[in-house]
Amino acid sequence: MPLGRELPQLLKQRLFYKGRKFDFEVNRLRLPNQAEGEWECIRHPGGALAIPVTAEGKLILVRQYRFAVGGRLLEFPAGTVEVSEDPLATVTREIQEETGYSAATWQKLGEFFLAPGYSDEIIYAYMATDLQKLEKPPNQDEDEDIEIVFYTPEQLEQAIMAGEPVDAKSISSFFLARPLLM
Structure with missing residues (x-):
């Protein structure tokens, strides 16, 4: 895993949309600090x-x-x-x-990263x-x-x-x- 990367634990994927240029997902996650919640993310190839x-x-x-x-x-x-x-x-x-x-x-x-609060682009x-x-x-x-x-x-x-x-x-x-x- 690249330096600085700590992936959250996926608990549940609630919504997924596959678009022309990017995908959108809403996931229930457990973060490395153990906080749990739902987060939206735009998945972009870069x-x-x-x-x-x-x-x-x-x-x-x-x-x-x-x-x-x-x-x-x-x-x-x-x-x-x-x-x-x-x-x-x-x-x-x-x-x-x-x-x-x-x-x-x-x-x-x-x-x-362009907008890491909501995208991995x-x-x-x-x-x-x-x-x-x-x-x-x-x-x-x-x-x-x-x-x-x-x-x-x-x-x-x-x-x-x-x-x-x-x-x-x-x-x-x-x-x-x-x-x-x-």
Whole structure:
């Protein structure tokens, strides 16, 4: 078992829903401290994110419509890790689909849980450099409504600090990469 993991004892699974991108469950558990109760959890296969950096030092982001928040968020290209897929393969595909670029050099920045109070989703963050514009980018997913935008690291930090709508995985990944960018 990985360091820091202490699995609870499953006493009863009360509800289970299998969705397209994630599963939802309500379980009666006994925690390591012996407390018992019902907890809800979103089970997610994880996601992978790329911070694409151009030769000029600009960051490529997408402004993407997100129905759950009823608006557009500024995000780095990212996608759901498919079953048995390496996160680097996921993000290699996603950067091409969402931005029309490919990267020759990848650097893993780290990984982190997105919302551990109710989900097991983990994000694998990478920096992508030595970019090439694709002649014919792959088609985007049908539900993607994306605009590609370019920011300097300073502009993105200002946008974050000013409270512009930037998603949490992009903010976290940006600050993991910041020492390498500035």
